[in-house]
Amino acid sequence: MSANAAPTIRVSGLTKRFGAVHAVRGIDFEVSAGEIFGLVGPDGAGKTTTMRMLAGVLRPDAGTLSIDGIDVARDPEKAKLHLSYMPQRFGLYEDLTVGENVFFYAELFAVPRRERVARSAELLHAAGLEGFERRLAGQLSGGMKQKLGLVCALIHTPRVLLLDEPTTGVDPVSRRDFWAILYRLRESGVSIVMATAYMDEAERCSRLALFHSGEVRHCDTPARLKAAMPGALLAVHAAQPRAVHRALAGLPGVLGALLMGDRVHVRVDDAARRVPELETALRTAGIADARIDPAAPGIEDVFVALLGTPAG
Template sequence: MSEAAIVIEHVARRFGALEAVRGATLTVERGEIFGLVGPDGAGKTTLMRMLAGVLRPDSGRITLEGIDVAADPERAKTALGYMPQRFGLYEDLTVDENAFFYGELFDVPRAEYRERVTRLLGAAGLAAFGRRLAGQLSGGMKQKLGLVCALIHTPKVLLLDEPTTGVDPVSRRDFWALLYQLREQGVTIVMSTAYMDEAQRCSRLALLHAGEVRECATPAALKRRLPGALLAIAGSDPRAIRDALADAPGVQGTLLMGDRVHVRVDDGGLRGPELEARLAERALAHAPFETVEPGIEDVFVALVGGAA
């Protein structure tokens, strides 16, 4: 049997004149946490909705656990759990009532339901909140309840569309702890994210831009593909530093990172002194340059083009 949980072959989807996804081809192996990374409008949500069978592709084919999603979406739904950006919790129902509703929706046998929901609510830290209305939960707790509901029928594949957007850092950490537990249990996870620190936790990443898959590899492999060297410069006016260096010879891209500027150059040893001189000419105070390891955000900007 193939180790692929999901196979996406030349998939495209158009909305009028907008080509939201163009010729996407990807394979997701069983037990992976696979990340879709890209800016707003890159096609992440459209691709996720096609994986879930909510949208039909205009062309191409998606198979999930050997099931053709477009040809047999109802059968595919039994193998997957889908948590969209705005998960459909019922805020006037309690935690227990929401979980029960999704158990009934997926025909979970009553004899198995209680054990499953007790285990899932316990793992999510929600066991003590069964009688609380979903509308009274914090953002992070709502997301964890959404995950419980998406898992109530023990899917083999879990699809998460930016599940931690707007969630506080502690809740994000707890959410990721749950994802790691699921991976250990053999669940395949596909998630889209706008957080680059989360992207680095994925087994592999697909970088999407303007509806196309530009790159697909492990985070470490993507970092190795970054051309040239990466210099970090800290100063009191990082925007002015970025603007001063953006068009300097040998500079291939710049990116603001808090109070620092990441500058991608063709040759760190050669360009470092030149950039120092340029900043001195403009009287821009800064700390000494450092050569740093690129992050996923640096790689994304370099590979898809543009500066930020």
């Protein structure tokens, strides 16, 4: 599948207000079949509101929104047949078994019996939930619950999958299973829209929309967003990264400095010219063990560079 096919999701001028709060301010984007489209931005940037409008549970104040050519606001019932929405916490019936939950969601979407049996076996296998069919959903671990949510969300073979921070609080093994399922879906031509707070997950998306204050400020592939980042990125390793941060932030030519755990990412206008200056500044500050290397920017760096605030 290529991203050049006719877009499955078209969003234009989408707007939502809650009283005085302007949650989403006229955003536009398109998502094609086989794309994983990431929504990245801090809390309150409008990601969840956008998701809920896409899912047809929240009515937009202005703008249009179509899925496979169906106007979601005008004909939500029809659009809902083709999409699936998984909020941060998927609504499972904890007093029903794994099998009964899958059965319920399959019947809700009127999935024919034979298809339901085959598909639930396949999805439960992929999610590593085989053999748990008779276990009560309430007795599953957090990661397993979330995978069961994904199974329920996918039982009717949606063409559009909406995921709102689906792996928050999920263990690494379950996250890996989760992503394996997403990649398979992408190959089969499903359009996936995913809000995420994890930058490593954002890196795996086909394209990203950077949200800030209810607006999409930038929208492109991770590689092009990185290429568009002004300046060059340097990684400064030292035993005391906080001291490095203090010594370098605000120097001439330093566009930004971001503490990254054991190192500091420093963005400069011109690497060749600034590296000697930085080395001098570090020596002056009494930091002898620092090492400066060129660094490949992550989405976090891009976000900060483009929007001036951290993404998560």
